[in-house]
Amino acid sequence: MSGVPVIAADRATVTLGETTLLAATTFTVMPGELWGVTGSNGSGKTTLLRAFLGSRSLTDGSCSVGGEPVDMAKPAHRRLVASLVEPIPVARDMTLREQVTLVAASWYGNAPEAAEHAGRIIEQLGLASLGERFPHQVSSGQAQLFSLALTFVRPAGVVLLDEPERHLDDHRIDLVAGLLTERAREGTAFLIATHEAALVEACDGRVELG
Numbered sequence: 275m276s277g278v279p280v281i282a283a284d285r286a287t288v289t290l291g292e293t294t295l296l297a298a299t300t301f302t303v304m305p306g307e308l309w310g311v312t313g314s315n316g317s318g319k320t321t322l323l324r325a326f327l328g329s330r331s332l333t334d335g336s337c338s339v340g341g342e343p344v345d346m347a348k349p350a351h352r353r354l355v356a357s358l359v360e361p362i363p364v365a366r367d368m369t370l371r372e373q374v375t376l377v378a379a380s381w382y383g384n385a386p387e388a389a390e391h392a393g394r395i396i397e398q399l400g401l402a403s404l405g406e407r408f409p410h411q412v413s414s415g416q417a418q419l420f421s422l423a424l425t426f427v428r429p430a431g432v433v434l435l436d437e438p439e440r441h442l443d444d445h446r447i448d449l450v451a452g453l454l455t456e457r458a459r460e461g462t463a464f465l466i467a468t469h470e471a472a473l474v475e476a477c478d479g480r481v482e483l484g
C-alpha cells in the first residue's frame with residue numbers, strides 16, 4: 275500500500291530504571307490496515323499501545339499518529355484516536371443503549387444520526403436484545419462487547435485495542451474480527467494487542483514483541 279503511515283514507531287523504547295517495559299520497536303501502519311501486536315505476557319504490548327495513546331512516554335526513539343508526535347493534550351490527537359486500552363468508565367444508572375447513544379451524540383450531535391450510529395453498532399455487536407439493560411445486568415463477555423460498542427460508535431482514523439478478545443467466546447471473537455476487518459476496509463488503521471489466533475489471522479501485519 276502506498277501513502278503516508280498513520281501509525282509509526284521508530285526504535286520506540288520504554289525503560290524504567292533497570293527495567294525494560296518496551297524494547298526498541300520499529301514499524302509503520304498505513305490507513306486501512308489492521309495490525310496485531312503479539313508476544314508473551316510482559317513483553318510490552320500494553321506499553322506500546324499506551325505510547326500511541328499518549329499515556330506512557332517513551333524514554334528513547336519516537337512514535338507518531340497521523341504524522342504528528344503523540345500528544346494526548348492535543349484535541350486533534352484525541353479526535354483521531356479511539357481506544358480500548360484502559361477500562362472505559364460506565365454510568366451505573368444509564369442503559370447500554372443510552373450510553374452508546376450519548377457517546378455517539380458527543381461526536382455527531384444530538385441528531386437522529388447519533389441514535390442511528392448507536393443502534394447500528396449495538397446491532398453489529400449482537401447487543402440489540404440487551405440495549406435496555408444496565409451495566410450490572412450483563413455478563414463479562416457482554417460487558418466487553420459494550421466497551422467495544424462505546425469505542426466503535428465514535429469516528430476514528432486510528433483504533434487501539436488491548437486484547438479485544440477478553441471474555442469473548444469463539445463466535446463473538448469472529449464477530450469482532452469481522453467488524454475490525456470491515457472498519458479497516460473503510461480506511462481505519464488498527465493496532466490490536468492480542469493472544470487470539472483468530473484475530474492474528476485477520477491482521478494485515480504483525481509486530482512481534484519479546
Ligand SMILES: Nc1ncnc2c1ncn2[C@@H]1O[C@H](COP(=O)(O)OP(=O)(O)OP(=O)(O)O)[C@@H](O)[C@H]1O
Nearest residue numbers: 290293294295313314315316317318319320321322
Ligand atoms: N509501572 C511499572 N513499573 C515497572 N515495570 C512495569 C510497570 N508497568 C509495566 N511493567 C513491566 O513492563 C513489562 C511490559 O508490560 P506490559 O503490560 O506492556 O506487557 P504485555 O505484553 O501487555 O503483557 P500481557 O500479555 O500480560 O498483558 C512487564 O514486564 C511489566 O512487568
